[in-house]
Amino acid sequence: MPLKVENLKISTKDGKITPVKNAFLTVEKGERVALVGESGSGKSLTALSILKLLPENLIAEGNITVDDKNVFKLTGEKLRQFRWKDVSMIFQDPSASLNPLIKVGEQVGEAIKFHHPELSKKEITEKVIELFKIADIPEPHKRINAYPHHLSGGLKQRVCIAMALACNPKYVIADEPTTALDVTVQGKILELLKKISERNNVGILLITHDMGVVAEFAKKIYVMYAGYTVEHGTVEEVFSNPLHPYTEGLLKCSPTLSGKPKRKLPSIPGSIPQPNEKISGCPFHPRCPIKKEICEREFPPAKWKNGRFVLCHLR
Incomplete structure (x- = not known):
């Protein structure tokens, strides 16, 4: 069974701010899926809700399941087991993720020790070395005794x-x-994640704002804007025929290395709305180049066609 997020809404406890209004996504085992959008679109909050790691002042509603487990109902020991054995997370900044005072081998070993207390110290060390080999870390026997500041950004990641x-x-x-x-390091990390997904049948949800990274890595894509999922499809479908004007704008903003004539790199006018900002009609209409009067007046309908999804009046 897949990792599934449905009708996700994230708001403050007082209900005054709703940074995620209606998001959904599905990740199958062994599948590589991208969640894209500008900063502030709700991508990271959606990811944190899957692990129940949201800040205390935020409440998540909707439905999140992993292999038929209702994540919102997990507490205590079941939640602790879920967080590493069912779903784990690679955070954005490796320097902030690692404790600068503890050797990296010990930090990786802590997770193993917590979930497998029956293992001896020697067995845990062997497991850490094996994991370092899988992660293509050179000289793993030496690296396990290194502190984070001894390593480059790529090695820390x-x-x-x-x-x-x-x-x-x-x-x-x-x-x-x-x-x-x-x-150059970015390409190697993406290739490593791709290899791990294929070899270990691990489903990977990649959060990014870089459409070039999406093209290189993912098979499916979900586009978020202002707390809503606004488009979904395979990467091939979305890149060749984007349905939502926002997705079209993101693709046009991405530089290419093709031999096509030089062109001015466009940008999407304006900025993403604040979570507490009230916008009538379509949330993208203040920035949309093809908007009609109905877009300013009515919220767009959710449209499904041949496995593709778009939240737009005009597409």
Whole structure:
């Protein structure tokens, strides 16, 4: 059974601010899925809700299931087991994810020790070395004794990947895992995640705002804007024929390395609305180049056709 998010709404306890209004996504085992959108669209909050890691002032409503387990009902020991064995997460900044005072091998070993207390110290060390090999960390026997500041950004991110794989999870959420890395290292990290997904049959949800990364990595794509899922389809379908004007804008804003004539790189006018901002009609209409009068007046209908989804009056 897949990882499934349906009708997700995230709001403050007082109900005054709703950063995620209606989001959905599905990730099958072994599948690579991208969740894209500008900063502030609700991507990271959606991911954190899957692991019940939202800040205390936020409440999530809707339905999140992983292999038929209702995530919202998990508490205590069941929740702790779920977080590493069913779903794990690679956070955006590896430097912030790792404790600077503890050797990286010990940090990865902590997750293994917590879920497998029956293992000896030697067995845990062997498991950490094996994970470092899977994460393509050179000289793993030496690296396990390194502190985070001894490692480059790319190696620190590989340690975080090893940590996420420590308990053989079925799904991994990767929250912009290449943002802090240079382009050459970024490609290697994406290739590593792709290899892990195929070899271990791990479903990966990649959160990003980079459409180039999506094209290289994912098979399916969900586009979020202002807390809503506004488009969904396969990467091939969406890139060749984007339905939502926002998706079209994101693709046009992405630079290409093709041999086509030089063109001015366009941008989407305006900015994404604040979570507490009230907008009548379609949330994208203040920035939309093809809007009609109905877009300013009425919220758009959800349209499904041949497995594709779009939230738009005009498409």
